[in-house]
Amino acid sequence: MAKKKTEQKAWPEKWHEVNPGCMVFAAGNAANTKTGSWKSQRPVWDNAKCIKCGICYIFCPEACIQDTQDGFYEANLDYCKGCGICAHECWPGAIVMREEEE
Amino acid sequence: MGKRVGMEVAIAAAEAVALCNIDVAAVYPITPQSHIAEHMADIVHDGRIDAEFITVESEHSAISACAGASAAGARAYTATSSQGLMLMHEILPIVSAMRLPVCMANANRAVSGPLNIWNDHSDIMPQRDSGWICLFTENGQEVIDLSIMSFKIAEDPEVMLPCVVNIDGFQLTHMIEPFELPSQAEVAKFLPPRKPFAQLHPDNPISMGCFAMPDTYAETVKAKDVALRGAKKVVTRVFADWAKRFGRKYNVVETYKAKDADTLMLTMGSMGETASAAVDEMRKAGRKVGLVKLRLWRPFPVEEFKAAVAGCKTLIVMDRALSTGGAGGPVATDVKSVLYGEKKKPRVLNVIAGLGGRDLAVRDFENMFDLASKKKDETFEFYGVRE
Secondary structure (H helix, E strand, O other): OOOOHHHOOOOOOOHHHOOHHHOEOOOOOHHHOOHHHHOOEEEEEOOOOOOOOOHHHHHOOOOOEEEOOOOOEEEOOOOOOOOOHHHHHOOOOOEEEEEOOO | OOEEEEEEHHHHHHHHHHOOOOOEEEOOOOOOOHHHHHHHHHHHHOOOOOOEEEOOOOHHHHHHHHHHHHHOOOOEEEEEOHHHHHHHOOOHHHHHHOOOOOEEEEEEOOOOOOOOOOOOOOOOHHHOOOOOEEEEOOOHHHHHHHHHHHHHHHHOOOOOOOEEEEEEOOOOOOOEEEEEEOOHHHHHHHOOOOOOOOOOOOOOOOEOOOOOOHHHHHHHHHHHHHHHHHHHHHHHHHHHHHHHHHOOOOOOEEEEOOOOOOEEEEEOOOHHHHHHHHHHHHHHOOOOEEEEEEOEEEOOOHHHHHHHOOOOOEEEEEEOOOEOOOOEOHHHHHHHHHHOOOOOOOEEEEEEOOHHHOOOOHHHHHHHHHHHHOOOOOOEEEOOOOO
16 A cells, blocks of 8 residues: 555545555645635724734734734734634724625 | 573563564553563663653553654554553554554453453454454464564555554463563564654654545545555465464464364454363364364454355354444454355354453353354353353
8 A cells, every 4th residue: 555655646536545644745735725715704903003912913823913014913814714813802902803795 | 493481471472572673662551461561661671672661641641652653653562451442442543544553462351340350352342443453362472473473564564554462361461381482683584673654754744644524534444444454465474474484373364173163163362272172172072163263353354264164054153242232242243244245154153251251161162062052043142141
């Protein structure tokens, strides 16, 4: 069953194409999976209220919130699942969740 | 040739594993396996082998440590029994799914409750579908030989699956027997250092034990099953290689006086020796009885088993475990499924005996034979249960 790594397909179509032990040799490809398409709401920042405390950055379970050059924060919507934790934790109330259709 | 020594079988199991140049042993002691754990710790402590002995906090940790070590390319070993094996249960299919050739000794013991430390096979039977190669031993010499061979089988590039060697608790583990211990040089020639197919290393990152969606999972299960079935070929090959080097022959299915037998008894593990003596006794009385012993339990040696029972009219399966609420003992139910499609098949009778360490003497096998022979249907029967 043990095939050479170079012979293996990136994604198995048939059972005999499955890598031994389902090993994935192309490590570090998690960033290719964009999870942002799942969200129904997105976080929107009001920088007038933001005190740059970084609570949203710390609490984001997807690690998709990054600080901008001027010290404020924004979410990378490719990876934001719209869970709303940032808005819930933002005590100055600078983040609101807005429906995707709006 | 090796040196002829006399020692306790559990100690011998640890000595045999020490000859295999292991890198990691993660063992949690549990009766009746403890002597393996203790002696393994002694061997590592005395610096006799260059290995890491991890004093883990439970069997769940022991098998997890072995999985991690094996993924990093180490030759890993563990040993357990009964409730310990049950605690490992969650990790067992993961080790086989990740194709990590971890080797384990299981000192077979009854499962609680009620609490019982003596021998039967009710600990390994719930684990039989976890994808491990499963071997059964009959005496001390087999424990040594199969312990060493298990590494060679498990690490074969065609197999890459974990392997468990079953040693009947107390009946074997605490028996002092004479046997031949191969020399370090002979074992080194037989078992070269492990060459992992892939290993975890920071310079070449890979992922093991990944996530599979419904569209991939079934394919991975099939791949694992095919790999495990294919392992039988390698087991046979390694047995043949061992016979050539050390002169002791093993088969996946052993038979004893079975050629002209009308009735065959089927056993696994240490029961086989007593059953052989019972066959001799019954042959003296003119009864055409023979014995079939399953050495390889998973993958099930379907063809070899069918060939072994081809000529007989009745097959009496002596099970040392019960599938509670099921169709009988696990071995008998397996055997029946294997024979189901056959046109000409023996009547399969099933006797459950020797549970929780209840002694089985030669006379008991003769009694079981009589009990089964009287049966009209193919249901199972308890032997020796007071009514």
